[in-house]
Amino acid sequence: EAQVTQNPRYLITVTGKKLTVTCSQNMNHExxxxxxxxxGLGLRQIYYSMNVEVTxxxxxxxxYKVSRKEKRNFPLILESPSPNQTSLYFCASSLPGxxxxxxxxxxxxxxVV
Amino acid sequence: AQKITQTxxxxxxxxxxxxxxxxxxxxxxxxxxxxxxxxxxxxxMIFLIYQGSYDExxxxxxxxxxxxxxxxxxxxxxxxxxxxxxxxxxxxxxxEATGELIFGSGTRLLVRP
Numbered sequence: 001e002a003q004v005t006q007n008p009r010y011l012i013t014v015t016g017k018k019l020t021v022t023c024s025q026n027m028n029h030e031x032x033x034x035x036x037x038x039x040g041l042g043l044r045q046i047y048y049s050m051n052v053e054v055t056x057x058x059x060x061x062x063x064y065k066v067s068r069k070e071k072r073n074f075p076l077i078l079e080s081p082s083p084n085q086t087s088l089y090f091c092a093s094s095l096p097g098x099x100x101x102x103x104x105x106x107x108x109x110x111x112v113v
Numbered sequence: 114a115q116k117i118t119q120t121x122x123x124x125x126x127x128x129x130x131x132x133x134x135x136x137x138x139x140x141x142x143x144x145x146x147x148x149x150x151x152x153x154x155x156x157x158m159i160f161l162i163y164q165g166s167y168d169e170x171x172x173x174x175x176x177x178x179x180x181x182x183x184x185x186x187x188x189x190x191x192x193x194x195x196x197x198x199x200x201x202x203x204x205x206x207x208x209e210a211t212g213e214l215i216f217g218s219g220t221r222l223l224v225r226p
Contacts, residue, residue, distance in 0.1 A: 031212055040122075042204060042218040050212060058213065090158060098146035098208045099165055104158035 002027045006091050006105035013081055013112055021076045021108050023091030031094045032074040033058065033102070034066065036087040043090065049074055050096065081112040116140065117205055117217035124222050126195045133180070134190040134220045136205030142166075145209050147188040149179065152202040152219075161203075164188055192222075200224045 004025045013019055025032065033048035035058075045058030049068040063085055065077040074093075078085060088109050092102040118137045126132035138147065149161040164172045164179045172179040180189040192199055205217040 033214070035216075040218055042117075042119075043206075043216040045213060045215070048213060088156070092158075092214070094214075096212055098144055098210065098212075099163065100146075100208075101148055101160040101163055102214050103160075104150075107156045107158075109156075 002103070004091055004093050004103050004105040006089075006108050009106060009108060011108060011110050013110070015082055015112055016080050019078050019081060019110075021078075021089060021091075021110070023074045023076065023105060024072050025074075025091075025093040025103070026072065027093060027103065028071065029093035029095055029103075030071070031096050031102075032068065033092050034064070034074070034076045035090045035092065036060065036085075037090060037107075038087050046076070046089075081110075083112045086110060086112050115217075116215045117207055119205055119217035119220050121220045122218075124220055125225055126192075126199075126222065127225050128197060129194055131191060131193045132195055132222065134192070134203050134205075134222065136188045136190065136217060138186050138188060138205075138207050140186075140207065140209055142209045145207055147179070147181070148206045148208065148214070149177070149188075149190045150204045150206060150216075151199075152204065153198075154201070158204075162190070195224045197224050197226060 034046040035043040047066040049055045091105040094100045094102040145166045147164040151159045178191045
């Protein structure tokens, strides 16, 4: 089954404790991205990657890191989480080009206390 | 300026009636794609419908259709014969040449029995 898998689904952590949210897709998609969803703001892109070893900042990259060492994986790293990073996070993947829809993971609800 | 604007934070519709969710966009690209996603209360993002900027016909997918007015830069989603299961958050999104998928702030639709 074609899918994007994020882990964990839920996470509560403390300020400053490094964490990684994993994202893996099995569709051989070149394009992967991370979004955060906050009430009233929709989904805002954090980082995206157009292929292996190619990553770029989205609209809200501060406080986040990513890596793309393999095509299928695109982890999101919070080196020193803060409460304002409490949010619902989505990973998405797609083929490149404007015509292709993005496939989303199930989301990770992160709370930083 | 916002690239995607959804001016209706919330909407009600009676079951079995049609409803239009508004979306306007801003781009200087000639080639772009427009998408609608549904997010039920369970949180996952479900792709509904796509419209390409060069498509002359409005896209349709079952009960969903996209009212594409290029000159007005609007891409409204029309849901016909609303069902209780249509109650959800709906997001309009645009993909430009960069590949980035930009979302609006969403419209929460509630279908009344």
